[in-house]
Amino acid sequence: MTTIADAIAALETGELIHLPTETVYGLGARADAPAAVAKVFEAKGRPKFNPLIVHVASLEAAELIGIFDDRARALARAFWPGPLTLVVPVRDTAKVCDLARAGLDSVAIRVPAHPVALAILQGFGGGVVAPSANRSGRPSPTRFQDAVSETGPSVAASVDGGDCQVGLESTVVSVLNDVRYLRPGAITRAQIEAIAGALAEDASEGHRSPGRLSLHYAPDAPVEINIDNPPMDCVYLAFGDTDFTGPVLNLSPTRDLSEAAANLFTCLRKADALKPARICVAPIPADGLGEAINDRLKRAAGFVG
Known part of the structure; x- marks a missing residue:
């Protein structure tokens, strides 16, 4: 430092x-x-x-x-x-x-x-x-x-x-x-x-604008978004309560979009460090700050946007 x-x-x-x-x-x-x-x-x-x-x-x-x-x-x-x-x-x-x-x-x-x-x-x-x-x-x-x-x-x-x-x-x-x-x-x-x-x-x-490539903000593991029922071979990025019994990182237990935004990249990094077959992400509301969160997730998942 x-x-x-x-x-x-x-x-x-x-x-x-x-x-x-x-x-x-x-x-x-x-x-x-x-x-x-x-x-x-x-x-x-x-x-x-x-x-x-x-x-x-x-x-x-x-x-x-x-x-x-x-x-x-x-x-x-x-x-x-x-x-x-x-x-x-x-x-x-x-x-x-x-x-x-x-x-x-x-x-x-x-x-x-x-x-x-x-x-x-x-x-x-x-x-x-x-x-x-x-x-x-x-x-x-x-x-x-x-x-x-x-x-x-x-x-x-x-x-x-x-x-x-x-x-x-x-x-x-x-x-x-x-x-x-x-x-x-x-x-x-x-x-x-x-x-x-x-x-x-x-x-x-x-x-x-920076950050407009179709695949951007991507971890090594493939990312799947808008997943309500995650498979057991994934690390799940939850948003709010979840019944998933596999490895879970919660973007915001209280479904707060500001908290989810602040945690997004840290959670992606932590999930990727576990070397999963894939990283699955819960649906995130698209309003307000959710538009930016979903934009980053779509790029991490390789969607053109």
């Missing part, structure tokens, strides 16, 4: 860090240096056409990187710091290199709501790309030890910020010609619509 000062120094020299946020642990690199960003792709094995989210300390810092219209600014003021990423036209390509943007004319930006992350970002002073600190396709780390286990050998500084409170990657909203809900997260579609009005369909801009 290292300090905030160590993390800032590592970023300044183009090395990788573990960046704790309220969503998941990030694998951080300075956004303006292609060589540093390339280390992220190397550590994750991540496809280079997948854009990365740039983390900054404030809306003012974000506006140096991207072009914010009144809609984007209203969303930022409503939900930043917090688990919302905004995709906007890029303003300064020198501050976010082409590799980080996957060659696009847009940039994905977020201000995280975690005191350690904000202290690092404020101390560094520039944008930091920070995709989840897992190897590509693996469940995202929501605990410090999981981040270290996944990508520890690749980083120069790992800062322990405790367990992530949200436990899901950020909601991604595109604010270009239209406002589009590209990736579900803790900020729900209804919350975005309350600020921005009716949303356009996302089909034409999904490539601008």
Whole structure:
């Protein structure tokens, strides 16, 4: 474990860090240096056409990187710091290199709501790309030890910020010609619509968001979802009470969606560590935060979405 000062120094020299946020642990690199960003792709094995989210300390810092219209600014003021990423036209390509943007004319930006992350970002002073600190396709780390286990050998500084409170990657909203809900997260579609009005369909801009590959967030064991009667050869991720007599990990005994979101990746990891023939997951309601949970589960199960 290292300090905030160590993390800032590592970023300044183009090395990788573990960046704790309220969503998941990030694998951080300075956004303006292609060589540093390339280390992220190397550590994750991540496809280079997948854009990365740039983390900054404030809306003012974000506006140096991207072009914010009144809609984007209203969303930022409503939900930043917090688990919302905004995709906007890029303003300064020198501050976010082409590799980080996957060659696009847009940039994905977020201000995280975690005191350690904000202290690092404020101390560094520039944008930091920070995709989840897992190897590509693996469940995202929501605990410090999981981040270290996944990508520890690749980083120069790992800062322990405790367990992530949200436990899901950020909601991604595109604010270009239209406002589009590209990736579900803790900020729900209804919350975005309350600020921005009716949303356009996302089909034409999904490539601008991280986490949109069909198979993503996947453990080694095959995942089956919406299972009410699990077979005995599985580890069962329950949601509420269950009569299953095999190995059970409960996402939320009280059927609380926030608790289920926070536990999702940890439970997937624990289930996978048991080397089961398969991992079965109970049905999760699709309303509110359930949309994001189901999105991650569909990707873990290999469904296109």
